Amino acid sequence: MAVCKMNTVLHTPNSMSSISTPTKAQMGFNQNHVFLYTTSGKKTNTCKFRSGVITCSGETIVIGLAADSGCGKSTFMRRLTSVFGGAASPPKGGNPDSNTLISDTTTVICLDDYHSLDRTGRKQKGVTALDPRANDFDLMYEQVKALKDGKAVEKPIYNHVSGLLDPPELIIPPKILVIEGLHPMYDERVRDLLDFSIYLDISNEVKFAWKIQRDMAERGHSLETIKASIEARKPDFDAYIDPQKQYADAVIEVLPTQLIPDDNEGKVLRVKLIMKEGVQYFNPVYLFDEGSTISWIPCGRKLTCSYPGIKFAYGPDAYFSHEVSVLEMDGQFDRLDELVYVESHLSNISTKFFGEITQQMLKHADFPGSNNGTGLFQTIVGLKIRDLFEQITTNKVSAPFEAAKA
Ligand SMILES: Nc1ncnc2c1ncn2[C@@H]1O[C@H](COP(=O)(O)OP(=O)(O)OP(=O)(O)O)[C@@H](O)[C@H]1O
Numbered sequence: 001m002a003v004c005k006m007n008t009v010l011h012t013p014n015s016m017s018s019i020s021t022p023t024k025a026q027m028g029f030n031q032n033h034v035f036l037y038t039t040s041g042k043k044t045n046t047c048k049f050r051s052g053v054i055t056c057s058g059e060t061i062v063i064g065l066a067a068d069s070g071c072g073k074s075t076f077m078r079r080l081t082s083v084f085g086g087a088a089s090p091p092k093g094g095n096p097d098s099n100t101l102i103s104d105t106t107t108v109i110c111l112d113d114y115h116s117l118d119r120t121g122r123k124q125k126g127v128t129a130l131d132p133r134a135n136d137f138d139l140m141y142e143q144v145k146a147l148k149d150g151k152a153v154e155k156p157i158y159n160h161v162s163g164l165l166d167p168p169e170l171i172i173p174p175k176i177l178v179i180e181g182l183h184p185m186y187d188e189r190v191r192d193l194l195d196f197s198i199y200l201d202i203s204n205e206v207k208f209a210w211k212i213q214r215d216m217a218e219r220g221h222s223l224e225t226i227k228a229s230i231e232a233r234k235p236d237f238d239a240y241i242d243p244q245k246q247y248a249d250a251v252i253e254v255l256p257t258q259l260i261p262d263d264n265e266g267k268v269l270r271v272k273l274i275m276k277e278g279v280q281y282f283n284p285v286y287l288f289d290e291g292s293t294i295s296w297i298p299c300g301r302k303l304t305c306s307y308p309g310i311k312f313a314y315g316p317d318a319y320f321s322h323e324v325s326v327l328e329m330d331g332q333f334d335r336l337d338e339l340v341y342v343e344s345h346l347s348n349i350s351t352k353f354f355g356e357i358t359q360q361m362l363k364h365a366d367f368p369g370s371n372n373g374t375g376l377f378q379t380i381v382g383l384k385i386r387d388l389f390e391q392i393t394t395n396k397v398s399a400p401f402e403a404a405k406a
């Protein structure tokens with residue numbers, strides 16, 4: 001298994017620079033330990049070297065985030081990292097094309113790094129990156145398991161610039177490991193390692209509108225190329241990516257608005273937050289009254305709404321035969337500071353102070369989706385993940401005390 005050996009690259013507490021084959025003196029406070037620091041200089045973990053393997057103390061919680069390419073995973077990750085109070089950046093001094101993002105609490109690894117075929121290899125074999133045959137699920141499982149068990153790994157890097165597989169990078173077990181990409185819930189072994197899972201379900205119409213906006217406006221692709229790329233991916237998307245949503249603890253579904261008849265602009269969105277019932281450490285959010293069916297138009301004296309307005313809905317439902325609660329928002333906010341009015345009517349939102357959702361949304365007003373349900377629900381899921389992390393770690397810490405009392 002590719003757990004980390006002694007000749008890997010480490011960041012030392014003294015120099016913050018990368019070193020190879022760390023000597024005992026370079027390891028930190030005593031000869032068996034190394035103290036690992038994030039780019040902002042905070043100590044994150046204490047790790048030991050034994051029999052050539054780096055093992056770190058502390059629990060690693062694993063979160064899976066699945067979505068097709070260009071569906072808002074990076075934006076969601078930025079919101080999540082911000083909830084934990086930091087900004088994420090690539091590993092310092094590493095491969096400039098690394099897909100990994102590290103913050104004080106979280107490490108986000110991109111599952112594209114487990115492509116077993118590079119761009120040329122996929123072309124030769126006639127498979128897309130979505131096809132399981134182009135991905136190494138054995139290695140993905142072994143490495144996510146090792147990280148969850150507190151062991152560092154040398155993870156491969158898929159270089160999106162060159163289309164090649166680059167030499168691996170060292171990943172130290174973080175407090176929260178997020179595995180994001182096409183297949184976090186595809187392989188049952190990897191799925192079983194997840195403490196919480198999210199699927200971003202972007203309808204074809206909306207995906208197309210976002211792709212046009214990014215790939216045409218920002219990357220200079222033609223409309224025909226974008227259409228052809230979406231069409232080429234669709235069979236494998238339907239076969240291998242989309243079915244993962246049945247396993248997700250939370251799904252953010254993004255649909256065209258119902259407030260504008262026959263809307264084909266895709267700017268106003270109807271967004272659903274589908275939350276599985278009975279998931280440990282996760283209490284679904286509700287509007288007004290838990291378990292009731294509610295329809296709410298908040299526009300009026302306390303919330304400014306221009307055409308076509310805003311409509312919320314909440315209620316119990318079934319999703320792939322699971323019992324779920326669904327919170328829905330159609331429309332967009334005119335004034336983000338007034339969002340606090342909506343926030344005050346939501347419960348189980350896992351905030352630490354009144355208005356925290358509104359504060360987060362205002363802080364990232366420039367992120368895509370900040371004026372609609374995508375930003376609102378991504379922020380809420382970020383808060384729920386923080387809550388889940390705190391509950392799990394508190395339980396682990398208090399367990400020996402509880403046992404001693406018994
Ligand atoms: N909530 C949103 N509202 C409007 N547009 C969005 C939203 N989320 C994402 N987009 C559009 O989609 C683009 C891709 O978003 P993002 O980079 O977050 O997705 P991604 O899944 O990480 O993409 P990739 O896997 O291709 O890197 C953004 O640049 C933006 O144009």
Ligand SMILES: O=C(CO)[C@H](O)[C@H](O)COP(=O)(O)O
Pocket residue numbers: 068069112119129130159160161163182
């Ligand atoms: O679906 C994807 C996930 O991001 C990419 O298309 C896949 O990783 C292949 O990347 P590239 O197009 O850069 O070779």
